[in-house]
Amino acid sequence: MSTTQPPEETLADVVMVDYGLGNLRSAMRGLERAGANVVVSDDPADFDDADGIVLPGVGAFSEGMENAGPFREPLAEAAADGTPIFGICLGMQMLLTSSEEADHAGEGEVEGLDFIPGRNVRFDEGQKVPHMGWNELNVQRDHPLVEGVDGEYAYFVHSYYADPDDEDAVVASTDYGVEFPAVVANEEGTVFGTQFHPEKSGETGLTILRNFVEFCAER
């Protein structure tokens, strides 16, 4: 049976944070295919009953952080409670402490959510940016999110990448001139993110979304 068929019953309640950016439709459909009941919400009160939280994201770091400002405290609380938090693309970059992107844009130091200590940095001059297209995932260590996807391809669109202070935060990496983190996670393994778009990464992406939903369901 094709894995793209929608499951018959939902496994977990997932809140997708709507902070006014980007196309949430694909990520929502992807999560639904993966067995989640998805609520798109801009109300932090919805985090309380969630089995998991998704931070989507397209756009610039400082704008993203500005829009995510009201969610900073509620997200920190959810993370402290051990609620799984999944950042996608810019949503992943926001999990770190800061980003060069804000510096480059002349916006000074813009604070990230700081769940994973480190900084987002730009690809070297010699590389075509954005890094756009399908590239290979090299799993570096065990994490439920990446089960079954080592060596598979995912769809990326980005010019900056995460550079966590602790090497162990890197769950999977990808080669684009440098070997950069494609999947990162905090020490507890409950806050994590993918630089690529799982909702645009075909079967591999759906596997990751399913892994996420199952991880949420087990907690």
Next chain:
Amino acid sequence: MLTKRIIPCIDVDLDEDGNPAVYTGVNFEDLKYTGDPVEMAKLYNEAGADEFVFLDITASAEGRETMLDTVSKVADEVFIPLTVGGGIRTRDDIKETLRAGADKVSINTAALQNPDLIEEGARSFGSQCIVISVDARRRYDEAGEHYAEVDGESCWFECTVKGGREGTGVDVIEWAREAESRGAGELFINSIDADGTKDGYDIPLTKAVCDNVSTPVIASSGCGGPEDMYEVFTEAGADAGLAASIFHFDEYTIQDVKEYLDERDVPVRL
């Protein structure tokens, strides 16, 4: 390693009953009914396409609502990047199309007429979703700026509108550079000369564009099989190859093309 992308494309028009349907050109002129857009999108998603392009060829205001509805249905079935083009003229058109579920919009004539639209779109939605599409035609006169050698003759490439029926006098290479500097995230290069021939992509055209910009280039028009994809990747330097009829009429599967490329060391997602 970043892979070369294989992209099927559908041209969608309204049928006699006003329902969206895919039509494919056969022998330059005749458009043949090919299938239901949502069903075709679903099949290509499962067949390993790297992206999917949906072109609205109705070019009518009445058709637009229906088309956006169809785009949403396609977006719900496709878990790969979706580009939508045709009839996108304003920032609001871009917004509506993205909201319907497209990841990128392809803009052609409207960008030539109003280049500021590229900046507006890139600033509001990000460069990654602004694809500039060009219908190029070879011209063998002195009016161009960048010349290429084709079969021993010198020619330049002109941007055309109305499906190649009308020239604009604008040199494709100049336009490609300008579009890039204004924030285009990708260039979609069609060739009026190669379109429908199945004799291969316009290599001199594609190569000239690739050599002059660093934005990813999608080569289109003329693909007759895997060897044409190989040629456009290795000789012209394209980042993606687009094809319609070879896939729609089951002459080759996406897998056939990718295996052919993989055997010849072109990186693809298998």
